[in-house]
Amino acid sequence: MSQEKTFYKPIFRHLLPFGWKAGLILLLIFSLPRFYLVLQANKTGSYQWVSMVFVAMMLMPFLLLTRQGRQKIGWSKPRNMLVLLGSLLWGMLACSAIFALFYGLYGDSIANAFVYIARTYNQLPSPLDADSRLLFFLIFSLVSMTFSPIGEELFYRGIIHENFAETLGDQKAAYIDALAFALVHLAHFGLIVDQNTWHFLPIPALLWVTGLWFTCLLFNRMRRRSGSILGAILTHAGFNLAMNFFIFYFLLK
Numbered sequence: 001m002s003q004e005k006t007f008y009k010p011i012f013r014h015l016l017p018f019g020w021k022a023g024l025i026l027l028l029i030f031s032l033p034r035f036y037l038v039l040q041a042n043k044t045g046s047y048q049w050v051s052m053v054f055v056a057m058m059l060m061p062f063l064l065l066t067r068q069g070r071q072k073i074g075w076s077k078p079r080n081m082l083v084l085l086g087s088l089l090w091g092m093l094a095c096s097a098i099f100a101l102f103y104g105l106y107g108d109s110i111a112n113a114f115v116y117i118a119r120t121y122n123q124l125p126s127p128l129d130a131d132s133r134l135l136f137f138l139i140f141s142l143v144s145m146t147f148s149p150i151g152e153e154l155f156y157r158g159i160i161h162e163n164f165a166e167t168l169g170d171q172k173a174a175y176i177d178a179l180a181f182a183l184v185h186l187a188h189f190g191l192i193v194d195q196n197t198w199h200f201l202p203i204p205a206l207l208w209v210t211g212l213w214f215t216c217l218l219f220n221r222m223r224r225r226s227g228s229i230l231g232a233i234l235t236h237a238g239f240n241l242a243m244n245f246f247i248f249y250f251l252l253k
Contacts, residue, residue: 007069007162016064023163023176030057030155031184038187045122051143057151060159073158074229083225084234091238094218098211099246102204108251111204113189114243118251127253137248141241149236156181156216157223157232178216182209215239 007018016022034053041047061070070076078084099114106112110119124136156177165173190205191198222231 006066007072008064009066009069012064018163018166020164020167023160026060026155026163027160027180031180035184035187039191039193042120042187043193045120051147054147054151057155058147061154064159069162073154073162074223074227074232075154075158076228078230079227080225083222084228084231087222087226087231087234088238088241090218090222091215091235091240092242094215094235095239095242095246098208098215099242101207101211105207106204110192110194111201113204113208114246115251116189116192117243118247121247121252124252128248133248133252137244140248141244144240144244145237149233149240152181153219153223153229153232153236157220158229161220174217174220178213178220181216182212185209185212 005013008016008022016025030053034050037049037053038047041050061073061075065073102112102114106115108115110116121140125132128136160180161173161177163173164176168176186205186209189208191200193199219232219235222235223229225231
């Protein structure tokens with residue numbers, strides 16, 4: 001049986017023929033609403049609707065894909081546990097490199113991606129004492145190490161990657177899913193709101209997108225080396241853990 005007939009469940013095969021067209025359709029369905037919701041969340045500080053997008057991404061492999069399709073995206077037991085154990089650390093190192101770049105270039109200014117993202121945590125009490133800082137760090141880290149890594153990796157390094165890989169090959173698919181991920185994160189930084197006015201920061205935005213693009217290639221590499229999508233999820237979780245550490249212990253007062 002062809003991969004096209006074993007990837008999507010029968011009810012979806014005519015709507016989503018396995019290949020780049022299905023990948024593009026799914027990217028548009030999820031990326032456009034998510035981009036808008038993140039922009040709104042940056043103003044309000046409430047990310048509950050963005051979390052719903054991540055939950056939907058988590059459910060997609062189980063709603064759309066056959067058992068063989070889920071195995072193809074890496075929903076399987078890891079074959080290399082040593083790589084898996086190192087994935088979290090690689091994600092933390094990737095985030096640290098991007099933080100060092102932005103802090104070295106832009107310091108505490110709003111052109112620093114981490115400073116801007118820290119400002120979106122505007123519902124936290126200020127100043128934070130040691131106990132509350134630790135508590136909120138743990139809460140935010142728990143959320144950011146589950147919802148977005150699981151949802152986004154199942155979606156981007158899983159479903160989207162395999163659709164494009166079917167048509168264009170694995171390497172080009174890795175470039176495309178990384179670019180799609182990086183561009184949608186312009187809603188988190190690049191297109192910013194400051195004093196109720198929207199601004200676009202071209203050079204910081206380019207650095208942000210480029211850094212995330214390379215980071216996504218790392219996510220994909222960890223998926224391949226571990227033999228499981230869990231490698232990408234843990235690398236992503238490590239990235240988010242490091243980001244929260246820098247925000248809570250270097251930036252937030």
